Amino acid sequence: MGFMNSNEQELLSKxxxxxxxxxxxxxxxxxKAFDNDPFHPTKNPQGVIxxxxxxxQLCFNLIEEWILNNPQASICTPEGVNEFRDIAIFQDYHxxxxxxxxxxxxxxxxxxNRVRFDPDRIVMSGGATGAQEMxxxxxxxxxEAFLVPTPYYPGFDRDLRWRTGVQLLPVVCESSNNFxxxxxxxxxxxERAEMENIRVKGLLITNPSNPLGTILDRQTLIxxxxxxxxxxxxxxxxxxxxxxxxxxxxxVSISEILEEEKEMACNLDLIHIVYSLSKDMGFPGFRVxxxxxxxxxxxxxxxxxxxxxxxxxxxxxxIASMLSDDAFVDRFISESAERLESxxxxxxxxxxxxxIDCLKSNAGLFVWMDLRHLLxxxxxxxxMELWQVIINEVKLNVSPGASFxxxxxxxxxxxxxxxxxxxxxxxxxxxxxxxxxxKDVRNPIKRxxxxxxxxxxxxxxxxDDIMMGQSMxxxxxxxxxxxxxxxxx
Numbered sequence: 001m002g003f004m005n006s007n008e009q010e011l012l013s014k015x016x017x018x019x020x021x022x023x024x025x026x027x028x029x030x031x032k033a034f035d036n037d038p039f040h041p042t043k044n045p046q047g048v049i050x051x052x053x054x055x056x057q058l059c060f061n062l063i064e065e066w067i068l069n070n071p072q073a074s075i076c077t078p079e080g081v082n083e084f085r086d087i088a089i090f091q092d093y094h095x096x097x098x099x100x101x102x103x104x105x106x107x108x109x110x111x112x113n114r115v116r117f118d119p120d121r122i123v124m125s126g127g128a129t130g131a132q133e134m135x136x137x138x139x140x141x142x143x144e145a146f147l148v149p150t151p152y153y154p155g156f157d158r159d160l161r162w163r164t165g166v167q168l169l170p171v172v173c174e175s176s177n178n179f180x181x182x183x184x185x186x187x188x189x190x191e192r193a194e195m196e197n198i199r200v201k202g203l204l205i206t207n208p209s210n211p212l213g214t215i216l217d218r219q220t221l222i223x224x225x226x227x228x229x230x231x232x233x234x235x236x237x238x239x240x241x242x243x244x245x246x247x248x249x250x251x252v253s254i255s256e257i258l259e260e261e262k263e264m265a266c267n268l269d270l271i272h273i274v275y276s277l278s279k280d281m282g283f284p285g286f287r288v289x290x291x292x293x294x295x296x297x298x299x300x301x302x303x304x305x306x307x308x309x310x311x312x313x314x315x316x317x318x319i320a321s322m323l324s325d326d327a328f329v330d331r332f333i334s335e336s337a338e339r340l341e342s343x344x345x346x347x348x349x350x351x352x353x354x355x356i357d358c359l360k361s362n363a364g365l366f367v368w369m370d371l372r373h374l375l376x377x378x379x380x381x382x383x384m385e386l387w388q389v390i391i392n393e394v395k396l397n398v399s400p401g402a403s404f405x406x407x408x409x410x411x412x413x414x415x416x417x418x419x420x421x422x423x424x425x426x427x428x429x430x431x432x433x434x435x436x437x438x439k440d441v442r443n444p445i446k447r448x449x450x451x452x453x454x455x456x457x458x459x460x461x462x463x464d465d466i467m468m469g470q471s472m473x474x475x476x477x478x479x480x481x482x483x484x485x486x487x488x489x
Contacts, residue, residue: 020162026387027052027154027403034397041422049427052397054210054365055418056244056282058339059332063282066328073321075314083317090313093306095124099316102323103290107275109329110243115255123291123302124316126309128240128276131289132159134302135272139234140166140201146236147171147189147203149181151368151404151411153210153238160204169193169200172407175370178359179212181205181220186227202234202270203227208241208251211404211413212368213361215245221257225266234270243280243333245363246341258294268294277319279365281332286315340365340417343424347416350428354435358414365417369398372410374438383409394434396427 009017030052039047072079075087090096100119107117125131140146142165148156149171160166171189173179186203193200205224207216216224228235237254245251254271273292278284288311291302311319323329348358348367359368375382380402387400390412401411416424 015163021158025154025157025403026384027399030387030391030397030399033391037395039395039423039426041426045426046395048391048395048397049423049430050397050418051415051427052399052413053418054279054415055284056279056336056340056365057419058343058417059282059336062328062332062335063322066322066325070321070325073318075317087313087317091310093303093310095122095311096313096316096320098320098324099124099311102320103275103288105326106323106329107242107290107292109333110280111251111253111256115253115259117255117292121292121294121299123293123299123306124311125289125291125302125306126311127278127284127287127289128238128274129155129159129289130287130306130309131274131276131291132156132236132238133164134291134305135236135274135293135298136160136164136166137305138298138301139236139272140164142166144199144201145169145193146234147186147193147200148405149173149179149185149205151179151211151401151406152204153206154399154403154405156204166201167198168204169198170405170407171203175359175408175411178214179209181216181224183223183227186224190231200231200233202236204236204238206238206241207254208239208245208363210238210241210364211366211399211401212359213364213366214359215249215251215363217249218252218257221252221254222261222264225254225257225261225264225271228270229264229266232267232270234272236272236274238274240274240276240279241364242275243336244340244365246337246344247362249362251363269297270295272298280336286319287311288315288319343416346421346424347414347428351431354432356431356435366413366415369412369414370410371412372408374435375410378409380409386410387412390434394430396430 031050034048034050034052037047038044039049067073071077074080075084094100097119100122103122104117104119108115123134125134136146136159145167146160146169148168150173152170156168161168169189169192171181171185173181173185190200203224205216207221208214209216224235235254239253242251242253254273258266258268258271271294273290275290275292277286277288287309289309291298293299293302344361344367351358351369355373357370359370361367371386372378374386376385383400383402387398390396390398399413401409401413404413419427
């Protein structure tokens with residue numbers, strides 16, 4: 001589509017003619033590059049490989065097996081058609097009771113059954129995008145702000161800002177302490193907002209982190225609760241990657257802190273959780289988003305607003321049946337963690353062999369890759385130049401740190417769970433070739449953590465040899481030899 005002329009712009013609203021959606025971000029530009037030239041192992045083997053989309057495709061065979069064994073879960077089968085009429089006409093925005101019960105049960109299981117969730121506080125929405133926007137509408141007025149530790153998911157700029165008029169203010173986190181959120185950084189961001197006469201209404205955190213793949217430890221969560229309690233601002237906890245933690249330390253939900261630290265006398269009205277099934281189950285197309293608030297007024301407001309983005313009753317019915325199967329859910333959570341850990345090693349071990357570090361992580365569907373040593377200089381312009389080479393020449397869509405509001409140039413998010421092993425092998429070989437061509441580049445940025453003995457000569461082994469030699473090939477690849485699913489959202 002072309003640009004609108006002035007007459008066309010006058011006929012439309014500022015929202016329609018503005019750029020608030022943020023689709024011109026390099027994050028979304030990378031998706032467009034893939035859409036224009038998608039990799040296929042036989043039809044387009046030189047195409048762009050999609051490593052910018054955080055999808056979890058590693059356990060689809062378990063889902064498909066369950067569906068085949070439970071045909072009555074769908075109202076569109078002979079076994080389930082008797083419930084078609086009741087489900088098809090259901091439109092209560094509270095949602096099916098069995099759906100809310102099943103989601104509450106699943107949230108408990110993904111948190112080790114250490115906490116309980118009240119199904120009556122489950123509010124559904126059209127994915128986590130809709131859930132975030134409902135929370136923003138409920139907690140803040142246009143011009144007011146949420147603090148967000150960096151780096152953070154680029155979609156937040158759309159989800160929380162575009163239609164609400166709310167601002168997002170960065171809490172600057174740095175690589176020197178592995179991008180951990182500190183009280184000092186929080187206070188500095190809050191003070192900057194006060195100096196600019198911006199009213200801060202809340203703090204938004206992602207745990208596990210997107211894009212870092214790290215989790216917030218118990219002490220940090222306690223500090224965050226203390227901070228928001230002292231400032232009397234809200235805490236929004238995005239926990240959509242809760243079940244993607246694949247190794248120790250385990251995930252700690254904000255709900256556990258509230259349960260265990262009752263002596264803190266925290267105002268529960270300030271605490272809200274955003275959840276979905278897009279990442280933990282791999283169902284982004286089902287658009288199952290959840291708001292779980294400890295504030296009665298927020299629950300009531302979000303429930304009314306959910307009318308604009310309900311989960312279809314057909315989807316609710318299927319999900320309720322699936323998540324009520326305790327044996328299946330337990331198996332899925334366990335198997336998913338094993339496959340994610342295997343794929344994480346499948347990617348990071350060969351990267352280390354060719355001298356590329358990633359931030360140590362144990363969750364999510366991606367790694368935070370450090371290419372600072374390949375920058376021509378320590379600037380975001382140099383990062384974008386390197387990213388253009390990776391997109392256009394190496395033909396990999398990885399997401400540059402600048403699009404995540406990272407405070408330091410040279411970091412990139414690389415997704416690893418949205419493809420099969422064969423495609424991952426192609427991607428790793430492309431990286432090997434690229435690093436080999438740039439092996440004489442000297443690192444102008446000194447990094448204390450860099451282990452120089454990882455910089456091996458690339459003349460000795462190809463990446464696929466390294467992977468096979470270390471037996472890192474995943475035993476549970478999703479559909480073998482399948483092309484990547486194209487990003488449509």
